[in-house]
Amino acid sequence: MDFVVATDLEEALDALGRGALPLAGGTDLMVGVNAGQRPDNVVALRRVRELRQRNGQRIGAGVTWRVIEDEGPRALAQAARTVGSPQIRNAGTLGGNVGTASPAGDGLPFLAAVDAEIELTSREGVRTLRWDEFFTGVKETARRTDELITAVVLPAALPGRQEFAKIGVRNAMVIATVACVVTRADDGTTTVALGSVAPTPIRIPEAEELAKTLSDPGSAALDEFQHLVAAGVRPITDHRSTEEYRRHGAGVLARRLLTRCLREGAA
Amino acid sequence: MIVMFELNGKSVSARVVHPTSLLAMLRDELRLPGSKNACEEGECGSCSVILDGDLVCSCLVMAADVERSVVTTVEGVGDDGKLHPVQQAMLDSGGVQCGFCTPGIVMTAVDLFDRVESPSPDDIREALAGNICRCTGYGAILRGLEAL
Structure with missing residues (x-):
């Protein structure tokens, strides 16, 4: 049994090198502990100052949802507001969301939509993986156990219009049935990313191609856009929803968000 | 394992069997039953405490991670017998x-x-x-x- 309260990055990396399980906000790991899991080697990251820093487009992995709600880029801040409750947002971190890699991770569609990179640090050095190299399956990532997620790195220029929304059974405290981010740059480049509809966050390139040609929020081609999104997702039926509902919801959400982006662009 | 921290304005230490939650430490070791144990997964808020200035669910805080922290529970919000x-x-x-x-x-x-x-x-x-x-x-x- 080993428990290290790391106060700096060195201590955290040493502990990870010895096989410790990283503990950030505890909102996932402690649910397991309360259910009887007994991780015998844990490193607590809450006090590692390096992880709480934000420099330009680099968001430290230990930055909490509470901070992102107020200071994050628009669609990531919108997503942050829908994470759990105030209590959960005070504890939970962006790095924890990335590390847990739940298909329903609220922050993940944004990372996919802007082609974010995940920074991994170990005693061997630092490497950076694109989101689609990092997320490999349901709660599976390319992180080695000796590596710490130290930051999420966003591109230097973020799209001017970006919108997040999610579907759930109620307004607050809800795990997404479908989550979606649509972004649009001034040159019409559009990205469409979704969560809870595939093992990892996904993009829908066919819908993005079509959206690039659209500029009228009333366009009849939005029907085709919605169809492409619904056809492009790979949802399952589980205790939270059905494959059919998720597929339908994905198309509806993406269309709604694209319309918002187009309206804002026209204004 | 012994955890030392500031609880409701006083320095305390508690012996816990790791891994356990701050909530279990408060209720079972420190005999402060005000914070309630219900869902154990952050859904219900009945175990809410203020940890280092932030409202959190104490069931989702690892007890050992409270070392040198400052915790306020419902037992600590009133002022000398007077309700908050x-x-x-x-x-x-x-x-x-x-x-x-x-x-x-x-x-x-x-x-x-x-x-x-x-x-x-x-x-x-x-x-x-x-x-x-x-x-x-x-x-x-x-x-x-x-x-x-």
Whole structure:
């Protein structure tokens, strides 16, 4: 049994090198502990100052949802507001969301939509993986156990219009049935990313191609856009929803968000 | 393992069998049963405490991670036998039925009024999004807090 309260990055990396399980906000790991899991080697990251820093487009992995709600880029801040409750947002971190890699991770569609990179640090050095190299399956990532997620790195220029929304059974405290981010740059480049509809966050390139040609929020081609999104997702039926509902919801959400982006662009 | 920290203004130490939660340490080792144990997964808010200035679910905090931290529980919000204004408001409005969720709601409201001077009704509702009242006594709770 080993428990290290790391106060700096060195201590955290040493502990990870010895096989410790990283503990950030505890909102996932402690649910397991309360259910009887007994991780015998844990490193607590809450006090590692390096992880709480934000420099330009680099968001430290230990930055909490509470901070992102107020200071994050628009669609990531919108997503942050829908994470759990105030209590959960005070504890939970962006790095924890990335590390847990739940298909329903609220922050993940944004990372996919802007082609974010995940920074991994170990005693061997630092490497950076694109989101689609990092997320490999349901709660599976390319992180080695000796590596710490130290930051999420966003591109230097973020799209001017970006919108997040999610579907759930109620307004607050809800795990997404479908989550979606649509972004649009001034040159019409559009990205469409979704969560809870595939093992990892996904993009829908066919819908993005079509959206690039659209500029009228009333366009009849939005029907085709919605169809492409619904056809492009790979949802399952589980205790939270059905494959059919998720597929339908994905198309509806993406269309709604694209319309918002187009309206804002026209204004 | 011994955990030393500041609890309700006093230095304390508790012996815990790791891994366990701050909530279990408060209730079972430090004999402070105000923070309630219900869902154990951060859904209900009945274990809410203030940890290093932030409102959190104590069931989701690893006890060992509280070393050298500052914790306030519902037992620590009143002033020498006098109720905190939030507690008094809840009493006055009848915002207590079975009482199980009350400590968590008090902690959430104490945190809200510490951060926001005059919260709007919407601010109060949003702040309470993570506190479940199984008696559904929300109306009286909201009326009490809106009167503050």
